[in-house]
Amino acid sequence: MNARPHSYVPVAATAAFLIALAAALSSQTAPSPALSLLSRDGRRTLPIAPVADQEFVALDDLAAAFQLTVREESLGAVTVSYKGKTIVLTPDQALASVAGRLVSLPAPPSRNGRRWLVPVEFISRALSLIYDVRLDLRKPSHLLVIGDLRVPRIAVRYDPLGPAGRLTIDATPRATATVTQEAEHLTIKFDADALDVPNPPLAAPGSPGLILGVRNVDATTLAVDLGPRFAGFRAASQPVDTTTRLVIDLVVAQTDTPAGVPTTSAPPPQPPPSDLPPSFGQPVSAFRTIAIDPGHGGEDEGVKSADGVKEKDLTLAVARRVKGVIEARLGLRVLLTRDDDRSVPVDERTSVANNNKADLFVSLHVNGSMRPATSGASIYIAAFDRDAAQASAGGGERVPTFGGGAREIELVPWDLAQTRHLDQSSAFADVLQQALHDRVPLTAKPVDRAPLRVLESANMPAILIELGYLTNPEQAKLLAGDAFQNAVVQALFDAIVKFRDSLPGGGTH
């Protein structure tokens, strides 16, 4: 008991030291904020004074930058004039009268000695109304764009795709970019006057060895620093609403393949999930990767219920639940063909599964009918017309090998890859139907075949599940609920376990 009061002394001293150290470090690393003014003439900065939670700029700084006349009136008001137009500010009032029109400000003007300070929003809400050139305030990035400059906001995201990875770079408003490889980095040059981009553009790459980071090179250029595992890239861009989305797929080096051999072999084996015991001496499951495809996305909303529930949102919600449960409870790798609200071309969806050698492909959808009473879940497997089977069995081709000689390789057209897996797809559909049977309502014919575009190219067992009908008002409410979605996830979990165990060797090799 007696020792306790004394123990506070070193603790308090340590805390005080840490606080002082933190303050010293922050004063070193966080420079005082400034507003960057970007115009045809170049870039200037304007000091920002933080007061409470607001950011202020000095009126005389603005006056110098924009050729304004600032005058204190006799009754305490401040007038700001530009080419015959006037803004009137009143102390202690979060309002401004702009050419006779009242606009609100987040805080009243504040006096600091002889200087008047106004919230930075004064620029966008008041000054822009009397100024004769466009003023575009980007508050989060402390940027003010003066005039009609093309300064897209850049958002960079990195997603690991198995051993490989994908950089997604959104430019809003739209701006195209060219990607070139130079030595150990990729250069991304935007067709713009400047970029509104954080520094660094990408906080944490999350894939050691593949990319080391993304950095700003100049006003319109980013650079991606590449790691030793990088082997190549593929870039594609497409407009999404007012954004240009640039997707750069990064390909990893095939370390187990001799140099010069085409990289068509399997990707490097994945390390076992850290929460599973090591598998020394144990058979390793051959069933390791599942691709889940949340249907639709972005501008393609899919079916919409009368209440506004969208198919694209439901499929993504269920896909995320499936991923969480399967990865946590089975230790399998689950790839999502999209993990946000974006439009993904059909071939790109199948590519995620094929390129990562997924062992199962499940496309999630929600149905629609012209008859509002129609309800129930159904499962589709691919159907091929006419000569598809013949075409897929087109035989092999002899290719030369190292050291002379030749070997036969199988050639299967991309669009017909599924023809070789139809039996297994049908088997999984049956297992899934049984798993769904007691949990969610099914249609009268729950398993059907149809020429569905997303299944045809899947080079593994593949099904498309329609969870229910959004055009049925009662079922629409059900589909959006946790209970229904959890039931679907549990059914998929059970079906995957049963299917895996039914494979030759019980899914192991």
Add this chain to the structure above:
Amino acid sequence: MARRVAIAGTLAVMVLFAVTVFVAKRGFPAFRSTTVAKPAPATTPSPVPAPPGRKIKARLFYVSQDGVGLTSVERDVAYGDAADDQAREIIAAQIAPAVEPLVSAVPPGTTLRAVFITKSGDAYVDLSREARSAHPGGTLNELLTVYTIVNALTANLPAVTAVQLLIDGKEVDTLSGHVDLRRPLVKNLAWVQ
């Protein structure tokens, strides 16, 4: 002499009358036969419209009562001379607004731009953009829309074995993201109840 002239004149008048009556009733035989014998080109619209009122019986397809399939209905459809003409008449009747209680799987506002049939029996049905833009989505809806058109031709015209849909004159991947339309699709009556 005068009597002879009178008899000859009477005979001439009678012959002229008889010829006039024949022509009035039957027309000029030679002229009519050349018109009928003129064959219509195989892949271009016939300049001669079908005789008004001439009809054929055709099976048209609508959404079934339970909403999960198609049901077929026999309807009178205008006769077309060539296979293309007949195909055009069938599709026009199929995509026309359905009369209650029938429900069409073809989006409202869809119009037919063209139909042509290849020698191998593939029909290309070119629909207006509403077939995509007004489509309500959903795998089943899309299947029923597609097989309404595919079956309307393959079930009624033996010359047509498969159908490919075009939109605004162009090939499309799908109508609303599901059914592969990059190739002609064969008849599938499994969707018909």
